[in-house]
Amino acid sequence: MAIIAWAKAKTGIPYSVGDILRMSHSVTGEYKRVEKITTAWKPPSEGFFKFNFDGCSFGNPGAGGISDVIRDGNGNTIMSFSGPAGLCDANEAEARPLLFGLRWFNLHKLGPLIVEGDSSNSIAWAASRCAGPWKLTNILDEIRDLMRSIHPQLVHMHRSMNSTADALAKDGARRAHMDAIVDESLIRDC
Template identity: 45%
Template structure:
């Protein structure tokens, strides 16, 4: 995993350079703790959505929702097909914890250990972005609280529903 992080100031989402993918994640909690959900999507250099997800978590705080959004999305990335990926998240805490520039709370250690294993050997770059640059992931996360199960959408035309979030 490339241990690189940048703070982006762009107020809107921008496509990745040709040959790269960009993945955005977000978590939402209606209360702290409260009903929570996650969402994310992967887009190519043309801005075309390759996959997305949205779903409920139950009751948790916003930090847990953000961590579980990142974890769920990272598990979805096919690193054999795509090894050059830009990952964007609007939670500074999650990015700092992921890059170990700050210690994550102990309750998240297993998530970050597995994310590190999943990203080993890949060329992922992690960026913190403003909420406005993460608006589609935010929308997917907010809508997830109204779903019964996590829904995956592989090409924005056909939905696949799975029954659990690890």
């Protein structure tokens, strides 16, 4: 430390001795190797369906977008939608597509369902009877009712595994209308 204090005094480095110690890897060239997490979406097991949802808010609150993608065990897209959510905060933008997708899935009764999203709040609130912001009470109550009817498996996932729903939600926030694609032939096959 005495050497660092001496170097600081001689060179006029604008950092404290503690900062210099914390940044010592810059001087010594010793860097810790950081492993990049590479993840990819995986289809569900045969006979199951996977529902990925996402929402976004450009501001908090700000212009929001929502999206859902439901796929079968072969990775075929059964249904996808994206569109604007209006002025909302991030929590509402994440809860609304979860509700929409569960409503759609409950209507079509396709089979066992895995629900994946990168919103830890929405996943936790859907699994709990008492949690969530008061302004989302009606949305969360309906989500929980649908959960009791459908009995899906809830999975919180890394954002990189939810890239399709993420891109659709961001695109939806920039549009004035909802876009939906449903493959009726795949629904009839289920």
